[in-house]
Amino acid sequence: MSQAVTPRRVPDAFLLVLGLCLAMAAFMAVKAGTDGIARAKVPGSSIIYVPSGQYLKYATFGYSPLAADLVYLWAIQYYGTYEIQDRFAYLDHIFSIINELDPRYVDPYEVGSLIAAQEAKDIPLALKILDRGLEKNPDQWIFPFEAGHVAQMVRDYDRAGDYFKKAMVMPGAPDFVRRLYADSLYKTADYKSAWGIWSGIYNSASDERVKKIASNHLYQVKAAADIQVLKDAVAGFKDRCNRLPRSLDNLAAAGFLPSIPRDLDEKDYVYDPRTGDVKAATIPWKR
Amino acid sequence: MKVGAIARNTFKEAMRDRVLYLLFFFAAVGIVASRLLAVLTVGDRVKIIKDVGLASVSLFGVLMAILMGTGLVYKEIDKKTIFTLLSKPIHRAQFLLGKFLGLVLTLFIMTVLMSLIFLGLLYAHTFRVEWSMLLAIVFMLLEFCLITAVAILFSTFSTPILSSIFSLAFYLIGHLSWGLEILIRKMRPGLSRTLAQALYLFLPDLENFNFKTEVVHALPIPPKMFAGSAAYGVFYTLFILILAMLVFRKKDFI
Numbered sequence: 001m002s003q004a005v006t007p008r009r010v011p012d013a014f015l016l017v018l019g020l021c022l023a024m025a026a027f028m029a030v031k032a033g034t035d036g037i038a039r040a041k042v043p044g045s046s047i048i049y050v051p052s053g054q055y056l057k058y059a060t061f062g063y064s065p066l067a068a069d070l071v072y073l074w075a076i077q078y079y080g081t082y083e084i085q086d087r088f089a090y091l092d093h094i095f096s097i098i099n100e101l102d103p104r105y106v107d108p109y110e111v112g113s114l115i116a117a118q119e120a121k122d123i124p125l126a127l128k129i130l131d132r133g134l135e136k137n138p139d140q141w142i143f144p145f146e147a148g149h150v151a152q153m154v155r156d157y158d159r160a161g162d163y164f165k166k167a168m169v170m171p172g173a174p175d176f177v178r179r180l181y182a183d184s185l186y187k188t189a190d191y192k193s194a195w196g197i198w199s200g201i202y203n204s205a206s207d208e209r210v211k212k213i214a215s216n217h218l219y220q221v222k223a224a225a226d227i228q229v230l231k232d233a234v235a236g237f238k239d240r241c242n243r244l245p246r247s248l249d250n251l252a253a254a255g256f257l258p259s260i261p262r263d264l265d266e267k268d269y270v271y272d273p274r275t276g277d278v279k280a281a282t283i284p285w286k287r
Numbered sequence: 288m289k290v291g292a293i294a295r296n297t298f299k300e301a302m303r304d305r306v307l308y309l310l311f312f313f314a315a316v317g318i319v320a321s322r323l324l325a326v327l328t329v330g331d332r333v334k335i336i337k338d339v340g341l342a343s344v345s346l347f348g349v350l351m352a353i354l355m356g357t358g359l360v361y362k363e364i365d366k367k368t369i370f371t372l373l374s375k376p377i378h379r380a381q382f383l384l385g386k387f388l389g390l391v392l393t394l395f396i397m398t399v400l401m402s403l404i405f406l407g408l409l410y411a412h413t414f415r416v417e418w419s420m421l422l423a424i425v426f427m428l429l430e431f432c433l434i435t436a437v438a439i440l441f442s443t444f445s446t447p448i449l450s451s452i453f454s455l456a457f458y459l460i461g462h463l464s465w466g467l468e469i470l471i472r473k474m475r476p477g478l479s480r481t482l483a484q485a486l487y488l489f490l491p492d493l494e495n496f497n498f499k500t501e502v503v504h505a506l507p508i509p510p511k512m513f514a515g516s517a518a519y520g521v522f523y524t525l526f527i528l529i530l531a532m533l534v535f536r537k538k539d540f541i
Contacts, residue, residue, distance in 0.1 A: 012380075012536070013533070013536070016380075016529055016532055016533050016536075017533070019525070019529045020526060020529040020530060020533065023522050023523075023525040023526035023529055024489075024526050026518070026522040026525075026526075027519055027522035027523040027526055028488040028489060030515055030518045030519040030522060031488050031492055031495070031519055032488060033515055034495060034511075034512065034515035034516065034519060035468075037509050037511050037512050037515060038509070039501070039508070039509065039512060040501060040506035040507055040508070077469050077473075080473075081469075
């Protein structure tokens with residue numbers, strides 16, 4: 001009878017599995033430890049040497065839209081990391097890469113300009129990104145529309161008006177873009193042009209809501225233009241008589257105005273003889 | 288002794304492989320081409336030479352590890368020379384360890400040669416030996432060791448082509464796994480976050496061996512980082528090698 005031989009592989013396997021587990025535990029522990037060590041970094045080093053999208057496009061081997069998606073996803077995370085103090089330093093560079101890789105990808109232009117305007121407070125950059133969007137997508141009304149809003153943020157109504165004017169004639173642009181254009185004209189004190197546009201909107205309005213909006217704006221434009229005329233006349237009266245007129249009728253009687261204008265609802269403007277201030281009788285939105 | 292004999296033979300076999308010289312040739316071309324690229328830059332040319340040179344050493348070193356490592360075990364099985372070897376009193380683990388050490392020695396020699404060309408080119412520009420570059424290269428060598436272990440692991444159960452793809456995937460994951468940390472930071476506490484954290488710790492982090500930025504920009508490196516990276520490399524390589532041994536011990540060659 002031969003004696004049963006104890007299989008040798010059992011302890012071998014056990015030792016190997018034990019070694020495997022120990023090695024795994026060791027490298028995971030070391031990894032957790034090394035993650036806590038702060039390594040010096042060159043600010044923006046992860047992107048500073050990335051070439052422009054124009055050249056990067058050749059390196060993507062036909063997968064440039066995919067590369068644009070990946071860079072865009074990364075950019076969203078990057079700009080969502082508030083610990084990176086100088087993250088706005090390369091904003092234009094990063095978004096121009098995405099724009100070059102996929103010029104028809106609309107979202108990055110919008111998000112890039114939003115980050116530039118709202119977070120980096122860099123209005124010229126926001127407009128630059130949107131202008132680039134329009135240049136590469138001349139059929140997209142959204143870019144001049146957004147640019148108009150950005151220009152309004154810094155009260156540059158002349159520029160806003162130019163953008164809205166551009167957007168409103170583009171295919172697919174909603175009707176309210178024309179109303180924004182008219183409003184920007186009003187804000188630049190171009191009452192004549194604003195009146196013309198609002199009249200056109202009023203006459204062509206297909207529903208009562210838009211008609212009412214246009215009517216209120218027409219009231220506002222007429223009131224602003226009339227008040228300006230009245231205030232000039234009051235100032236002229238004061239120069240000549242060394243006092244403020246007692247009522248607006250004095251202006252017509254003294255020959256400063258042929259007649260006293262009334263608001264769109266045929267109501268008189270409110271005049272304060274103590275200060276010389278002239279106001280509309282009604283708030284346009286409460287008519 | 289047995290491991291040493293296998294390692295010596297693996298080294299001799301690897302040094303006879305034409306693929307190795309082809310890769311070395313391209314690595315040398317890459318390093319020397321950094322001089323041409325430097326001409327195109329505006330500003331610090333030496334930085335471009337350092338960047339491209341280090342990248343060439345790293346990239347071609349990894350390619351050597353993958354392309355040589357994935358064929359090591361497979362060739363022995365394919366040519367049936369493994370029967371002769373394993374019929375002798377050699378444990379399968381010793382066989383794998385010998386193969387691993389032989390290839391690591393080959394990679395060490397190749398890395399030294401590539402580094403000499405690189406440092407020589409740098410010397411021609413700066414007239415001083417940039418020893419700090421060696422620091423990055425030493426950790427690259429640790430990365431090559433890990434990649435070699437991975438290539439050997441895959442070659443124990445797969446064909447060279449598939450093993451190369453798997454090893455390359457490991458390399459890419461290793462250099463991109465830091466992205467998972469960003470995702471974890473944005474996750475709410477819970478099971479999915481815990482699982483993601485465990486996955487993050489388990490996945491290879493080859494950025495631990497990447498000191499290229501630090502040496503090129505002469506940035507300080509925390510001393511703890513050296514020890515941590517070295518320990519990480521040793522333990523992860525050990526883990527992969529043990530895994531390869533476990534797979535290989537059950538391998539049926541018939």
